[in-house]
Amino acid sequence: xxxxxxxxxxxxxxxIPRGIRTEICASEGTMFAxxxxxxxxxxxxxxxxxxxxxxxxLQKIAKExxxxxxxxxxxxxxxxxxxxxxxxxx
Numbered sequence: 001x002x003x004x005x006x007x008x009x010x011x012x013x014x015x016i017p018r019g020i021r022t023e024i025c026a027s028e029g030t031m032f033a034x035x036x037x038x039x040x041x042x043x044x045x046x047x048x049x050x051x052x053x054x055x056x057x058l059q060k061i062a063k064e065x066x067x068x069x070x071x072x073x074x075x076x077x078x079x080x081x082x083x084x085x086x087x088x089x090x
Contacts (some may be wrong), residue, residue, distance in 0.1 A: 001017055002017075002020050004017045004019070015022060024045055026045060030045060031045070031046045031048055032044060033046050
């Protein structure tokens with residue numbers, strides 16, 4: 001674990017020191033979740049899936065949805081009516 005001192009700019013920006021960026025393999029575009037506490041801020045590096053991984057996962061979800069719909073006897077033409085009915089019941 002590395003500890004470094006940094007200073008926030010007038011625009012609220014901070015720079016993550018190079019050594020820490022190297023240690024956690026962060027580069028331009030790396031996404032972070034920001035969590036605040038009473039007097040602390042934690043940055044958690046968030047892994048973003050690649051476009052290919054995302055497409056693959058969405059295809060799996062679509063395939064599972066199609067299986068469930070078939071099992072329940074729901075056709076594609078039924079979807080609009082089911083959505084309308086669900087929205088109306090809220």
